[in-house]
Amino acid sequence: xxxxxxxxxxxxxxxxxxxxxxxxxxxxxxxxxxxxxxxxxxxxxxxxxxxxxxxxxxxxxxxxxxxxxxxxxxxxxxxxxxxxxxxxxxxxxxxxxxxxxxxxxxxxxxxxxxxxxxxxxxxxxxxxxxxxxxxxxxxxxxxxxxxxxxxxxxxxxxxxxxxxxxxxxxxxxxxxxxxxxxxxxxxxxxxxxxxxxxxxxxxxxxxxxxxxxxxxxxxxxxxxxxxxxxxxxxxxxxxxxxxxxxxxxxxxxxxxxxxxxxxxxxxxxxxxxxxxxxxxxxxxxxxxxxxxxxxxxxxxxxxxxxxxxxxxxxxxxxxxxxxxxxxxxxxxxxxxxxxxxxxxxxxxxxxxxxxxxxxxxxxxxxxxxxxxxxxxxxxxxxxxxxxxxxxxxxxxxxxxxxxxxxxxxxxxxxxxxxxxxxxxxxxxxxxxxxxxxxxxxxxxxxxxxxxxxxxxxxxxxxxxxxxxxxxxxxxxxxxxxxxxxxxxxxxxxxxxxxxx
Numbered sequence: 001x002x003x004x005x006x007x008x009x010x011x012x013x014x015x016x017x018x019x020x021x022x023x024x025x026x027x028x029x030x031x032x033x034x035x036x037x038x039x040x041x042x043x044x045x046x047x048x049x050x051x052x053x054x055x056x057x058x059x060x061x062x063x064x065x066x067x068x069x070x071x072x073x074x075x076x077x078x079x080x081x082x083x084x085x086x087x088x089x090x091x092x093x094x095x096x097x098x099x100x101x102x103x104x105x106x107x108x109x110x111x112x113x114x115x116x117x118x119x120x121x122x123x124x125x126x127x128x129x130x131x132x133x134x135x136x137x138x139x140x141x142x143x144x145x146x147x148x149x150x151x152x153x154x155x156x157x158x159x160x161x162x163x164x165x166x167x168x169x170x171x172x173x174x175x176x177x178x179x180x181x182x183x184x185x186x187x188x189x190x191x192x193x194x195x196x197x198x199x200x201x202x203x204x205x206x207x208x209x210x211x212x213x214x215x216x217x218x219x220x221x222x223x224x225x226x227x228x229x230x231x232x233x234x235x236x237x238x239x240x241x242x243x244x245x246x247x248x249x250x251x252x253x254x255x256x257x258x259x260x261x262x263x264x265x266x267x268x269x270x271x272x273x274x275x276x277x278x279x280x281x282x283x284x285x286x287x288x289x290x291x292x293x294x295x296x297x298x299x300x301x302x303x304x305x306x307x308x309x310x311x312x313x314x315x316x317x318x319x320x321x322x323x324x325x326x327x328x329x330x331x332x333x334x335x336x337x338x339x340x341x342x343x344x345x346x347x348x349x350x351x352x353x354x355x356x357x358x359x360x361x362x363x364x365x366x367x368x369x370x371x372x373x374x375x376x377x378x379x380x381x382x383x384x385x386x387x388x389x390x391x392x393x394x395x396x397x398x399x400x401x402x403x404x405x406x407x408x409x410x411x412x413x414x415x416x417x418x419x420x421x422x423x424x425x426x427x428x429x430x431x432x433x434x435x436x437x438x439x440x441x442x443x444x445x446x447x448x449x450x451x452x453x454x455x456x457x458x459x460x461x462x463x464x465x466x467x468x469x470x471x472x473x474x475x476x477x478x479x480x481x482x483x484x485x486x487x488x489x490x491x492x493x494x495x496x497x498x499x500x
Contacts, residue, residue, distance in 0.1 A: 022432065022448040025494035029476055030081055030108060031066035033490045038074040041123035044489050045455025045475045047407035048355040049126050050196035050248060053473040053493070055463035056131045058085055059162045062108075062473065063129040063140060064491050065118055076118040076489065078127060078142055081108045082167060088467055088497055109167040116150075116175050118143055122280065130197020132204040134225015136160030139204070140172075141195035145280050146212060149189040151176050156228070179206070179221065181229025188219045188235070194355070199462070200251050200302060206230065207249060212279035214265035214286035216243035217333075220303045220317075233303045234317040238333040241265045245291070247368055248358030256299040257360050259368050261352055262336060264290040291352040294344040294368060294385060297334055308340030309391055343393045344385060346372050351380050359410040359418070359461070363389045367418060367441070369410045371401055382408065382422060386441055398433060398444060402426050411459040413498045414468035420444070421457040421472055428454055428477050432496075452478045453492060470496040 031044070043065045045052070053062045060083050065076040118125065124145035131138055136157040143150050152175045158165050165171060178184040191210040198205050204223040209216050218237035221230045237244040237260065244260040251257075266285040270276045279286065297306045297314065306315040315338070316323070316330035334341065346352045350372045357369035366387040373380050375397070382398040398420060408422040416437035423430050431449040435441040454477030463471050476492040 020447070020499065022496050022498070025448075025450075025472075025496045027495075028108065028493045030062060030110070030491040030493065031064055031079065031489050032069055033476070034067075034069045036067070036074045036076070036489065039121045041121050042455065042475060042489055043076065043118070043123065043126055044491055045458060045473060046123065046126050047357060047409065047456040047458070048194050048196075048246075049128050049458055050198065051129055051460075052127065052458050053460045053471060054129060054131060055085065055460050055466050055471075056133070056159050057162065058466070059083065059159070060085055060460065060463060060471065061129060061131070061138065061159075062491070062493065063127040063142075064489065065127065066112075066489050068112070074119070074121075078113040078116055078118070078140065079110055080113065080129070080138070080140065080172075081110045082162070083108045084162075085463070085467065085469075088469065088500075090497070090500070111167060111169050111172070113152075113169055113172065115169075116143075120145075124193060128195045128197055130204050130206065130223075131159045131199070132202075132223055132225045133160070133199060134202035134204075135228060137223075137225075137228070138172075139197055139206070139223070141192070141197070141206070141208070144192045144195060144208075146191055146193055148177050149179070149192050151179060153180075179223075179230040181227070182221070182232055186232065188217075194246070196246070196249055198249055198251055200256075201254070202226075203302075205249065205251065205256070205303065207236075207246070209243065209246075211239070211243055212286070214243055214263045214290060215239065215241070215271075218244055218246060218260075222302060235333050236299075236303060236306060236315065236317060238335050239265075240336045242336060244295070245354030247356055247370070250358060250360040252360045252362075252364070254300060255364070256303055257296075257358070257366055258298070259294065259296050259358050259366065261291050261295070261346075261354055261370070262293055263288070263354060264292065264348060266290065288352075288354060290348050291346075291354050292348045292350075293342045293346055294352070294370065295341040296343050296366065296387065297338075297341055306334055308338065309343065309387065309393075310340050312340060314338040314341065343387070344395065346374060350374055353407060356407045357410045359412045361412045361418070361437070362416050365389050365441075367410050367412070369408050369420060382420075384418075384420065384435070384441065384444075388440070396442065396444075398422070406454075406456045409457045409459050409472075411461065411464060411470055413470070414464055415498070415500065417498075419447075419470060419498075421459065423453065423455070423457060423474075425454070428452060430457060430472075430474065448496070450494070452476070453494075464498070468498045468500055470498055472496070 220233040368385040455475035458473040460471040
């Protein structure tokens with residue numbers, strides 16, 4: 001079960017014109033292209049958004065910040081868009097109501113929810129979107145960096161019966177500072193950062209961090225599609241003089257998988273003052289240089305009981321009073337010193353990033369994209385860390401990272417192949433590498449490169465399962481300086497038809 005290393009030379013991936021390249025994507029633009037000159041930060045396309053784009057029952061949904069143009073100044077509004085997906089170009093078009101013509105394939109319906117104004121210039125304050133399969137509700141959590149919860153959700157059946165629903169703003173309820181079923185006095189929801197949603201069978205999970213950089217915990221909730229209410233599972237990850245930064249939480253075949261890194265905490269003047277805001281300004285000593293270790297755990301009980309990679313129970317979040325005596329003494333949360341959670345020892349100062357990417361394949365293999373400088377020459381490398389279904393961890397270098405490059409993303413195709421989407425902030429470009437399941441994810445090849453793209457790419461994992469189309473959510477960032485001046489929060493959706 002011990003991790004093993006495979007360290008090819010930096011940039012070892014093959015660029016092979018004979019290898020099957022991806023076709024050029026169909027690109028659609030969402031959001032206003034006018035500038036927001038008073039803002040330093042763009043609030044769309046960050047790696048920690050789970051999710052900004054997701055497919056359910058043949059419709060695709062996206063959430064982003066935008067405005068109507070110069071008349072709105074620097075104020076942004078929450079936008080939610082949907083579209084009926086067209087059939088793949090290599091599939092026969094059937095003349096029935098479940099098909100959409102090529103002419104209407106990429107038309108988005110957009111809701112501009114103008115009853116909430118976003119004014120804080122902070123790159124953390126993104127939007128996350130979730131869908132509950134059981135009741136068809138759409139959920140949104142938005143505008144957080146150590147803030148009280150901001151949350152709204154739709155009426156029932158909006159996503160389960162989309163053809164019968166008019167896409168209007170009144171399908172969403174007003175913004176709430178609590179979750180239905182959770183008391184408004186619930187303390188963790190007074191201090192929210194990095195909200196995440198995800199499918200959980202017919203239900204849905206929700207998680208978030210509390211605290212501040214280097215000093216916080218991750219909390220887990222489930223939303224029940226029958227009752228329409230949330231249940232608090234508990235602080236499944238607890239930072240001890242640190243905070244866990246989650247690469248992603250993935251549910252597949254009844255198992256929840258999570259990987260994370262820790263950021264150690266460094267005290268600074270005023271850190272324990274309740275009114276301190278230095279951490280929100282990203283000031284002080286608690287930056288990414290304190291990230292360390294790659295960790296892993298899973299739950300086959302919807303997040304109540306967590307195990308390490310050896311299958312040993314490391315945390316039991318169930319009510320001890322309702323448990324047999326022999327398990328009442330189990331740890332109630334995953335702490336830094338839990339046995340078997342660290343799968344790669346990466347010291348502080350070695351370039352490890354927080355919240356890069358995670359994906360889980362159809363066989364239960366766990367894939368993590370991150371970066372470090374652990375090679376002999378100290379070169380900064382993107383790496384693919386992989387846990388095979390038999391429990392063996394390996395790591396392989398993908399390519400040298402351009403200074404200042406944003407976080408990348410991983411995707412698993414319907415056929416089980418791995419795709420890594422890697423941005424280059426300097427050249428405003430993005431490339432896609434492919435590693436095949438047949439090679440045990442070792443034959444990385446560049447299969448596409450495009451320009452005029454910014455931000456941190458996000459993917460629609462659910463759409464890959466639906467029709468094997470890779471939808472990439474990124475920022476539209478033209479290389480032409482004249483065009484660039486007119487761009488702001490606009491989103492580019494790139495649709496690649498992957499080989500079936």
